[in-house]
Amino acid sequence: MTEAASTPSNAGGDAEGDGSTDVAGTPDPTAVLGRIPAEAGLRRQLAAAARSRGRTASVAGEIADLEAELAAIDVDPVDLTAARRRVAEATGETERLKERVAALRGDARARRAVDADPDETLEELEAAAAELSAAQTEAIAAEQALERARAEAARNRDERRRRLRLRDRLRNRRRTARRELAGAVYPEFRRALAAVPGGRPSAAGADPSAYDGDPVAASLAAVRIAALDGVVELRGDAARAVRGSERSTRSLLRTAEVRLRDACGRSDDTSGPGERGCGRGARPDG
Amino acid sequence: MLLVVTYSAAARTGLRNLCRRHESVVARRFGRAALLDETEYAAFLALRLRESHGGDVQIERTEPFNEFVTLDSAVREAAAAYADRDAKSTPYAAFAAGTEHPDPDAMRGSEL
Numbered sequence: 360m361t362e363a364a365s366t367p368s369n370a371g372g373d374a375e376g377d378g379s380t381d382v383a384g385t386p387d388p389t390a391v392l393g394r395i396p397a398e399a400g401l402r403r404q405l406a407a408a409a410r411s412r413g414r415t416a417s418v419a420g421e422i423a424d425l426e427a428e429l430a431a432i433d434v435d436p437v438d439l440t441a442a443r444r445r446v447a448e449a450t451g452e453t454e455r456l457k458e459r460v461a462a463l464r465g466d467a468r469a470r471r472a473v474d475a476d477p478d479e480t481l482e483e484l485e486a487a488a489a490e491l492s493a494a495q496t497e498a499i500a501a502e503q504a505l506e507r508a509r510a511e512a513a514r515n516r517d518e519r520r521r522r523l524r525l526r527d528r529l530r531n532r533r534r535t536a537r538r539e540l541a542g543a544v545y546p547e548f549r550r551a552l553a554a555v556p557g558g559r560p561s562a563a564g565a566d567p568s569a570y571d572g573d574p575v576a577a578s579l580a581a582v583r584i585a586a587l588d589g590v591v592e593l594r595g596d597a598a599r600a601v602r603g604s605e606r607s608t609r610s611l612l613r614t615a616e617v618r619l620r621d622a623c624g625r626s627d628d629t630s631g632p633g634e635r636g637c638g639r640g641a642r643p644d645g
Numbered sequence: 646m647l648l649v650v651t652y653s654a655a656a657r658t659g660l661r662n663l664c665r666r667h668e669s670v671v672a673r674r675f676g677r678a679a680l681l682d683e684t685e686y687a688a689f690l691a692l693r694l695r696e697s698h699g700g701d702v703q704i705e706r707t708e709p710f711n712e713f714v715t716l717d718s719a720v721r722e723a724a725a726a727y728a729d730r731d732a733k734s735t736p737y738a739a740f741a742a743g744t745e746h747p748d749p750d751a752m753r754g755s756e757l
Contacts, residue, residue: 434700437699437703438699512700515700516652516703519652519653519700519701527654530654
């Protein structure tokens with residue numbers, strides 16, 4: 360069946376975007392490369408590596424401007440539900456009273472036709488007519504209120520549309536930045552592939568989209584060319600690849616803090632030399 | 646028909662998914678908007694989208710346009726005459742001035 364929701368639904372009720380959620384910000388390099396195998400694609404990893412080394416893209420200024428412009432946009436929630444419901448109720452009430460007035464009129468006429476006393480019916484008719492008039496006034500007021508709310512919503516939506524365009528442009532520029540940054544470090548990345556386990560410089564191709572080698576080797580090479588502040592955690596294949604290597608983790612990855620977590624279920628802090636092998640120098644996962 | 650317009654990337658993706666999954670209710674698709682059939686089911690789908698994305702989803706109901714019902718002949722004739730004008734650079738206001746064709750401001754002031 361096709362009933363399952365397919366979009367990431369905005370959990371938490373109020374779905375009004377707040378300007379920060381729609382376009383992910385530039386991640387910290389350690390968030391991208393801090394855990395191998397990495398979740399991000401190669402281009403993102405290389406862009407993070409380039410950023411960690413202080414490189415900036417030519418579009419960085421434009422990105423900052425877009426971010427500032429977006430931060431200044433403040434949209435109010437749009438909810439015309441109450442105004443629409445009021446119109447529906449007022450209209451319904453008017454219709455109901457119109458029918459009642461028509462029925463009472465018929466009654467009064469029928470009573471006169473048979474010479475019955477129509478007074479009581481006429482009183483009811485008068486009351487219903489007064490009610491109808493009040494209901495019609497309310498219906499007009501409700502329509503006008505909805506009209507005003509719609510005009511307000513239209514202005515609000517102009518702003519939302521502007522925000523959407525800016526976000527689209529921002530996403531675009533961020534992509535450009537990643538492409539540029541990844542491209543700038545690509546030759547270095549290719550050389551780094553020769554140094555990491557499983558890496559083949561010949562698999563690199565001309566750019567990240569052409570890379571057809573081992574993804575773990577690519578991530579290790581990306582870490583090697585990066586200048587990361589935080590800990591890099593290697594798991595599974597990545598941990599095994601590094602353990603199986605003749606060289607020390609530090610000389611492979613050129614990163615101060617590396618932690619290996621693999622099938623042993625242990626976590627080794629391998630900041631120092633002589634760290635290889637399951638169960639040696641291990642400490643509980645912290 | 647129902648016109649559904651979206652105002653955020655997430656709502657736009659939601660609408661795209663809706664259109665892909667429920668092709669039969671979609672009359673027309675535009676970038677971040679779509680026209681849906683006038684059925685309860687289409688309305689239900691549109692409301693679901695609005696429940697998920699709030700003010701980033703606008704739902705309107707459209708009516709078929711019949712110029713013979715909605716408009717005076719003067720407006721129809723003016724449109725035809727202006728499209729058929731000799732000097733392509735003449736703006737409509739100048740074209741209509743001094744003729745029986747309706748004045749643009751007068752038309753702006755008249756609701757359908």
